[in-house]
Amino acid sequence: MGRYILKRILTAIVAFVGITIMTYCLASLMPGSPLDQLVQPESGISNAELAAIEHKMGLDRPIYIQYFFWLKNMLSGNFGISYTQHRPVLELITGRIGATLLLSISSMFLALLVAVPLGTAAGYRPYKGVDYASSVLAFVGQAAPNFFVALLLIYAFAVKLRLFPISGMYDSGSSGTMAEALRHLVLPCFALTFQHIGIFTRQMRNSMYECMSDDYVRTARAKGLSEGIVLFKHTLRNALLPLVTQAGLSLGSLVGGAIITEQIFSWPGMGTLMLKAIKDRDYPLIMGITVIISVIVLVGNIVIDIIYRLLDPRIDNKV
Amino acid sequence: MGERVLEVSNLTTVFHTKKGTFPAVYGIDFTLDAGETLAIVGESGCGKSVTSLSVMHLLPDRIGEVAAGSSVKFKGTEISGYSNKQMSKLRGDEISMVFQDSLTSLNPTMTVMEQMVEPFMVHRGMKRREAEKSAVEMLRKVGIPNPEIRARQYPHQFSGGMRQRVIIAMALSCNPSVLICDEPTTALDVTIQAQILKMIYDLKKEMNTAVILITHDMGVVAETADRVLVMYGGQGVEQADCETLFTNPLHPYTQGLLASIPKIDDDTRLSTIEGMVPGLGNMPAGCHFCDRCPYCTERCREENPPMYQVEGREVRCFRYEEKDERRTV
Numbered sequence: 001m002g003r004y005i006l007k008r009i010l011t012a013i014v015a016f017v018g019i020t021i022m023t024y025c026l027a028s029l030m031p032g033s034p035l036d037q038l039v040q041p042e043s044g045i046s047n048a049e050l051a052a053i054e055h056k057m058g059l060d061r062p063i064y065i066q067y068f069f070w071l072k073n074m075l076s077g078n079f080g081i082s083y084t085q086h087r088p089v090l091e092l093i094t095g096r097i098g099a100t101l102l103l104s105i106s107s108m109f110l111a112l113l114v115a116v117p118l119g120t121a122a123g124y125r126p127y128k129g130v131d132y133a134s135s136v137l138a139f140v141g142q143a144a145p146n147f148f149v150a151l152l153l154i155y156a157f158a159v160k161l162r163l164f165p166i167s168g169m170y171d172s173g174s175s176g177t178m179a180e181a182l183r184h185l186v187l188p189c190f191a192l193t194f195q196h197i198g199i200f201t202r203q204m205r206n207s208m209y210e211c212m213s214d215d216y217v218r219t220a221r222a223k224g225l226s227e228g229i230v231l232f233k234h235t236l237r238n239a240l241l242p243l244v245t246q247a248g249l250s251l252g253s254l255v256g257g258a259i260i261t262e263q264i265f266s267w268p269g270m271g272t273l274m275l276k277a278i279k280d281r282d283y284p285l286i287m288g289i290t291v292i293i294s295v296i297v298l299v300g301n302i303v304i305d306i307i308y309r310l311l312d313p314r315i316d317n318k319v
Numbered sequence: 320m321g322e323r324v325l326e327v328s329n330l331t332t333v334f335h336t337k338k339g340t341f342p343a344v345y346g347i348d349f350t351l352d353a354g355e356t357l358a359i360v361g362e363s364g365c366g367k368s369v370t371s372l373s374v375m376h377l378l379p380d381r382i383g384e385v386a387a388g389s390s391v392k393f394k395g396t397e398i399s400g401y402s403n404k405q406m407s408k409l410r411g412d413e414i415s416m417v418f419q420d421s422l423t424s425l426n427p428t429m430t431v432m433e434q435m436v437e438p439f440m441v442h443r444g445m446k447r448r449e450a451e452k453s454a455v456e457m458l459r460k461v462g463i464p465n466p467e468i469r470a471r472q473y474p475h476q477f478s479g480g481m482r483q484r485v486i487i488a489m490a491l492s493c494n495p496s497v498l499i500c501d502e503p504t505t506a507l508d509v510t511i512q513a514q515i516l517k518m519i520y521d522l523k524k525e526m527n528t529a530v531i532l533i534t535h536d537m538g539v540v541a542e543t544a545d546r547v548l549v550m551y552g553g554q555g556v557e558q559a560d561c562e563t564l565f566t567n568p569l570h571p572y573t574q575g576l577l578a579s580i581p582k583i584d585d586d587t588r589l590s591t592i593e594g595m596v597p598g599l600g601n602m603p604a605g606c607h608f609c610d611r612c613p614y615c616t617e618r619c620r621e622e623n624p625p626m627y628q629v630e631g632r633e634v635r636c637f638r639y640e641e642k643d644e645r646r647t648v
Contacts (some may be wrong), residue, residue: 040570215423221377222418223438223489224411227403232439237428313473 119204215253
């Protein structure tokens with residue numbers, strides 16, 4: 001188990017280095033220099049002064065040197081200063097990261113919470129009512145883009161029924177209680193996870209359906225175990241394995257999807273910060289957010305690998 | 320032999336497929352006494368496994384079904400109409416089953432111990448600790464070295480032969496009256512096969528368990544069985560005690576089956592039965608074997624022969640009609 005986790009962490013570090021290289025290269029390849037944003041053309045600044053600023057910012061060095069400086073600073077917690085907001089990038093991100101994590105993690109749990117029981121019921125009794133209903137839900141979920149689902153949810157539950165607030169994380173002018181945040185969380189969480197509910201339910205249903213005809217299930221019945229034990233103790237654990245893999249794959253798209261969903265619901269997370277940074281060509285902020293998001297996804301994947309290992313003891317032999 | 324433990328008569332099993340409903344087993348009859356070993360033999364697809372799964376009520380859900388008019392009596396009690404709940408009291412306790420593939424038959428995500436204690440806890444009402452002791456004892460009995468340590472491991476850490484021992488230990492946990500072994504040694508090396516068969520034989524003697532051995536290996540039959548039921552196309556075609564069957568097979572199919580066993584001192588080409596077992600829904604109207612039978616007549620194609628009683632054995636072939644002992648002239 002220890003070796004397994006160590007191996008996962010080492011793999012994640014390699015992936016992290018790869019991501020930083022790509023992030024830095026892509027940011028450098030974008031047209032326009034950061035100086036264009038900082039310096040107004042009509043300010044009448046001289047070329048010598050311009051070169052001095054360029055040198056101070058390290059922009060006159062070769063790109064790989066720039067990269068190492070950036071990496072070194074970042075690892076010591078210095079993500080640079082936002083060009084447009086003139087505050088440390090790390091400070092801007094830490095102010096927003098909680099909201100994004102709350103949205104992404106609650107969406108993941110909501111998707112699993114719906115998909116596991118529904119998929120299990122559908123796979124256990126295939127080609128019956130629950131199965132058909134879950135199939136419809138799954139296909140609609142997979143087909144509907146989440147910005148569209150978000151608009152429908154706002155129209156139905158916020159505008160018409162007035163059950164949930166339209167946007168934001170707290171009511172304006174309130175001190176912000178947990179209950180209030182949760183009430184605001186419902187719609188964006190559903191909008192973000194709707195697609196994943198579909199994907200997860202389908203996955204769970206199929207793996208349950210397949211596991212039910214596995215030999216060990218027959219062995220369990222031949223031992224005289226009750227259907228409940230056969231289902232929950234023998235079959236479910238095996239049927240969960242593909243779903244755990246799927247959850248790991250979906251983690252990235254869930255965090256990525258959060259950027260759009262946050263924008264629609266004015267959720268004060270990293271997504272809104274990211275879009276603004278892109279619009280402003282605020283490179284330090286863009287790169288900082290990209291790196292932080294990839295760290296979240298990498299850590300999430302390690303957690304999922306550990307869960308997988310706990311569910312399936314055969315993994316040790318495969319790696 | 321001992322008390323009659325199992326009496327199967329007119330067992331018919333149908334399969335519901337996309338193309339329609341077809342019988343897989345056509346009215347099988349056999350009996351089993353305490354301590355006896357009955358071998359059910361035949362080619363793949365002849366209905367051997369379906370027969371045993373029908374007895375156990377373990378046919379695939381919604382696909383396989385035991386037809387009305389079938390009778391399965393366990394110690395004199397009709398169990399063919401039992402509910403799943405009633406059956407689960409018998410399964411693993413009075414009637415146990417060992418399956419062919421030892422790797423897939425054990426749950427890969429549970430330790431051997433977790434799986435071994437279940438029969439003791441469910442049928443004997445034991446607490447976990449007590450059940451673990453009995454499980455270790457049972458594992459020792461089937462020849463697993465260091466059972467206390469091995470039991471904490473997962474199935475994938477066992478070899479094929481060891482896994483099959485675990486499965487047999489699990490099946491025999493509650494000292495069942497009937498043990499059904501569905502090709503228990505097919506997936507194993509020949510040397511391991513012999514060990515496992517000997518072990519089943521020894522435990523059977525010790526516990527006076529009746530065994531149904533399903534196999535297509537005539538060598539295994541010759542070594543272990545008291546009585547043999549030969550199946551073809553979902554029907555019993557011949558039933559006799561082991562020695563009689565091997566020395567004097569009556570049914571053309573049994574003759575073909577025995578002729579296909581390679582003999583070391585014989586230089587002639589190995590004999591085979593031409594053709595294939597007819598599939599579900601493709602059964603000939605007459606005798607199921609008629610398409611492959613060297614003695615086939617017009618009558619065989621139109622009419623399915625009944626089981627004739629000949630010299631204390633049973634055979635389903637018109638060639639023995641004259642000799643039928645039940646015949647009233």
